Amino acid sequence: MTNREYLNQAYRIDARINSKLEQVASMRDLLTRTNAALSDMPGDPNRDRSRLEETVVKIVDMENEINSDIDRLVNLKREIMRTIKAVGNVEYRMLLELRFLCFKTWEEIAVELGYSIRQTYRLRDDAIDSVSISEDGSECQ
Numbered sequence: 001m002t003n004r005e006y007l008n009q010a011y012r013i014d015a016r017i018n019s020k021l022e023q024v025a026s027m028r029d030l031l032t033r034t035n036a037a038l039s040d041m042p043g044d045p046n047r048d049r050s051r052l053e054e055t056v057v058k059i060v061d062m063e064n065e066i067n068s069d070i071d072r073l074v075n076l077k078r079e080i081m082r083t084i085k086a087v088g089n090v091e092y093r094m095l096l097e098l099r100f101l102c103f104k105t106w107e108e109i110a111v112e113l114g115y116s117i118r119q120t121y122r123l124r125d126d127a128i129d130s131v132s133i134s135e136d137g138s139e140c141q
Helices: 003-032 045-085 090-100 106-113 117-129
Strands: none
Touching: 003 045, 003 090, 003 117, 045 090, 090 106, 090 117, 106 117
């Protein structure tokens, strides 16, 4: 695993969490919608209940996945933070933290640090090259 792949892991997990949160919101929205068909024929009262229960179970399962992903993200961010703190250059550390822990774009980082985008990219390459990932750190997803 390259340094860049290692550092980008947190961003990918964060994106998956956000995607799952959107899915849960969508499922909750579906639950709140009523789709009552008017008919004078008696229906099966258990049919709608089982659909509702299935949807609730799916939401609970997805929320459990989200919680698990959040735990992984917190642990990974802690590990990445330790890795970044080991970088000797303060400027590199700031740049790496803004990108790989705060998930800012390179353009936002350039403005925040007062550099041109070109200079930021040069610093980026040097900063990423200065990262030393441990054997056990490369095993994270």
